[in-house]
Amino acid sequence: MALDTSIPVLVVDDYKTMIRIIRNLLKQLGFEDVDEAADGTEALGKMKERRYGLVISDWNMEPMTGYELLKQVRSDSSLSKTPFIMVTAESKTENVIAAKKAGVNNYIVKPFNAPTLKSKIEAVFGD
């Protein structure tokens, strides 16, 4: 089954450069409908206004972290099914376990490359 690249994607990161990198990588993969947010609070606001097919979020942000965003999304019945990939420099075992426990669909450690991002998106959508 081919990857549905028409889905809207929300990229959450407090570093504009990282958003730009992910946006370009997604563009290379065929995703054109990409929105961005600078932290969990802004992302949650956007998610309540629009239904996203995928959220790609950093962990370490102010004031709301990606981990808090993940927990909020999973506890909200209208958002809980949204596929969520964590892309972060946080690579301690406790982070990975906590994210998995909170319901993350996949976890990418920075720095990463395009094939890694592609394979994780594919894994989330079962391709």
Add this chain to the structure above:
Amino acid sequence: MSDMSSEHVAKIIDFLRNGRKAEDVSLEDVMRLAELMAESFQSFFKTMDLAIYTELGEMAREIANMKEELALLRLSDMRDEHIPTAGRELDAIVEATEEATNTIMSAAEEIMAADADDNDAYQALVGEKVIDIFQACSFQDITGQRISKVVSTLNALDKRITTLVEKLKIMRITDAAGEETASEKRARELMLHGPQFKGEGVSQDDIDAFF
């Protein structure tokens, strides 16, 4: 107490009364007070016991020596000059890397968006953008030099703090357990560790296996 001169007593009282609040008391103040006390008690004990008198004299000399040694550490230079300079160097590094990243990404984006059908124009554009990328990469040389200066400052700071700890014999005092700050609490609760050194965090392969 009759032999303790009224001049010395007055000096101590003046010192204590002179608007010294707990938060204003510096190491310099404490040493000055110790010096005053040692000088004052010298005259008092002189008549009573020569050994105590000698000991107090030693203490006064020790304090004077310590003050000289602390002055030699030039700690105020670190505070007023070296640390602010290191901060400016780090700011400049962040700025330079950001600028270079933007230049490189813009060049790459222009190449990505270019029309490859017009071969000559495409080749010219790619050549021009590749030169832009090479030029932007020169930031590494400058930031490398700036980082070396910051590392030198940290080494100097480390050396001076170590010397200070040795001079003040701080190691003999049991470290008081500091209260956790709000940001430390947040970092602990939300597992904000930041990037790990190579080989210290879990690898992408381990994470993939876990998932």
